[in-house]
Amino acid sequence: MSLIQFDPQSFDLNPREAEAVSEVIFERVFNDSDLAEYHDIETGIDVKTQIAFAGRLGLLGKKAEGCTPSEAGPFTLTQKYWEPVLEDFRLSHCQADMDALFKIFRKAKRINPDFFDMVGSQEFGVIIAAVEQALIENIHRKVWFNDKTAKLVANGGVFKTGTDLDYFNSFNGLFKQIADEVTASKVTLVPISANAGTSYTGQALAADAALGILEKLVTVADDRLVAADDAMILVTRSIADNYRASLRNKNLGSGYMEVVEEGRPKLLFDGIEVKVRYDWDRYIKTYQDNGTKYNLPHRAVFTTKSNIPVGTLSAEDLAKLDVFYDKTLKTNIIDAAYTLDAKHLESYMTVAAY
Template identity: 80%
Template structure:
């Protein structure tokens, strides 16, 4: 099967001449990982993450010659366990005769007709793969689950999903659901997630306003005072909150503003980052045909509390592109190590 299907292209009076004139379907999240996560590099298998509890009360009135003994602190640990993932895409020039016309005016003369490395044609493929790779890393970081199962097998993933794309390591939702369970003090329930139909899962008016308020109220003082605190929210919650902003005068800390040419949403002075990609992944991959699995989600935390670990950050965005003469095939390889960690539960409030 050809890597690109170009059969829909037809001859026009003037064809596109360069890669910049090809309009790609947009990805669902092309943001850098660093917008949402601290990215730890040099991470290898079983790299230790050590935690120290804080010291308690210190200092009592001196009694005699014996100093007052203070309580100590304890150490706990987690481990980075990055997995190695890879993929390969192959493209042969003869697979796609229809695409040749697209770059007729910019095609260089090449002693080897099949070698497209450095060409405009292969540039189209590389651009598409690099943007998709970023999107897929975001998906893995949040939705991966080592015990992933489809609905037919008592899981939450859409029937027919290739679970090999989801089960290499545990993503952040899997970890947060375990460490901030429904019984935890820093959990906020979203009642509509329990709806048994798509219609029954639609949020009531001002629902997000109440959910965000409960999240901030339940947050540890160390979390709400952190410099990098934010709320990550599904589009469903963000849209519901925006509707409330349009109908209410909540003050300067509750607004949507344009900063540096970009729309930003705030709740009580805390930025709300809208994760449009979450909604898409839930609809596509956690859908039983009648309802979605937890379609409304929000996480109040910090970048430093949900880091992503890798051996090299460059591996997450770069391709190895080469031509194999024996196969007359242009090959794009990617390999990277990756893991994600939810570090300290008290630095998170989860709504789901």
Template identity: 70%
Template sequence: MSSIVNADALTLNAREADTVSKVIFERVFNQSDLSEYHDVETGVDMKTQIAFAGRIGLLGKASAGCAPNEAAGLTFTEKFWDPAVEDFRLKHCQGDMPKLLKLFKSAKKMNPDFYDVVGSPEFGVVIAAVEDGMKENIHRKIWFNDLTAATTANGGSFKVGTDLGYWNTFNGLFKQIFTEVPTTAPNYVAISANTGNSYVNQALAADAALTILGSMYAAADSRLLQDPNAFFLVTRSIADNYRATLRNKNLGAGFLEVVEGGRTKLTFEGKEVKTRYDWDMYIQGYQNNGTKYNLPHRAVFTTKSNIPVGTLSEEDLQKLDVFYDKTLKTNIIDGVYTLDAKHLEKYMTVAAY
């Protein structure tokens, strides 16, 4: 039976760990709440219309006679929420791994105490680790999912051997943005380092991020610039490059690196620059052909309301169903949720890639 716990690499001795709370869990790359980057629309359980009304054009000409001058009205367009239903199951059978018994608990008796660890503090630590991993995976799907995902061997961008079933349930934001803000669009900014033919040749030159962010700001629609909630989302590669520039140049009040609540905050022209460390991790780990990365440097200038996430219930994205199956003598962690992401208005985005 596959299990949430694989202890094959553990060496047992007289002083082995005796509780899960003493185990050092590898940290996830992103366990931020979705609300840090996105508006979250709940109650989305099926194909649902999103309607857009265009801006009213010019109004008012000199009157001539009794009939008023006619003006153009509103033009409506639409997109659709189409959430995917996803699930996963993790199992833990105490009987399959007796050498891990100390990590979970000392059973009072074989039947039923030996097998059932649901509700124990030890298994609670494992559940917390799964919850963090679930958050990280939701962020991954929102940005990197692609209905037509393919490996580099088949003309796609994913590393050969990638299980595409984890990536192809709906179109994520990168797929949508690359389609709606193509390289010919006025709100697209080219990052020349992305075209390098090797990992080394894809490195950003000194001060490149300052140029990228400046070009994005210049390409932004005035309505985006005026929005007080506009922010930049950038790969770590761009954030680090920009941070190095700030430390070497005196750029003034709108270009800052400050620490708020123990967390570094970058700004460009007064707009926050949020570092997406998880983007770099997924690009390097999964969008990699062995010689170079697929667009390793990326930045998006937009607002939370322009890249919303849709789900039936936000609680589904955070909570797990944990239970003990007496028949199988197995502790089970289930997750199931609906999920979609939408890039709404092109003029409220500048994309650099």
């Protein structure tokens, strides 16, 4: 079980101290979206749960001749497996840490057996809320950037020196799975030339580059993907910003625009929603930086929600925390444990760009 260290010394209150829990301002997470915005969620997934695929039959029916019907082409079945891993973490601290961190915590009138027990208090809710946000963000990271063979730059990999790879190597995320299928010529790749730059500056996208990238994604895509109701293009912020700049300078028609729906901006390319993954940029810049350039800073994936599902034994586990007080250790503890896996299903329903 991995342990999270809580450092109260990093918080220095101003002379006019906070007086209420409501005055605590949380640093915003990079992606607090529900997983269901991007993925189908499959529950009840256990080790080696089978995913079966039925192949598409070809032409059927020839002119009958004699008593023997004409043979149809073969019907094939293939399979993949869910392989969810069990992950966990613990955050623990004592009441003395809390007092050192916050002067807004309650003042006990006397020492009693519950003096160190903060579970259930409003103040402890600050910590719980922070853990809940971080858990959501970290699951998004794992679903896309995990790699069971992850290596540091010094060892021929792409992860920044000093990165703790145990946070990344529990299962293969979607980028790893898609890249393997690109190598096997199963998924079509749209190369992004700027990614090959040898410096941060050299990796900058040229003006209107995103237009070409998005156009190629759609042009080479299988007709079944283009026609899918839940088709979407996930992109890094770098591609989205480049595309927005083109929209400001060009009149591309009604299918190419940024609209506001329910208070949120929505990007469209040829009528297909372009979802901006701001968290992707952050993970690339934070964890996949070799000191000179980033590892594939511009990325896009054209697919459907149903083609990149996330699997777990119980969806509740992905957001459920076990909060309790250990009287022996005089410590307040937050535990979490969940099973998690992500699967790229049908190769013809994905086009990647990087």
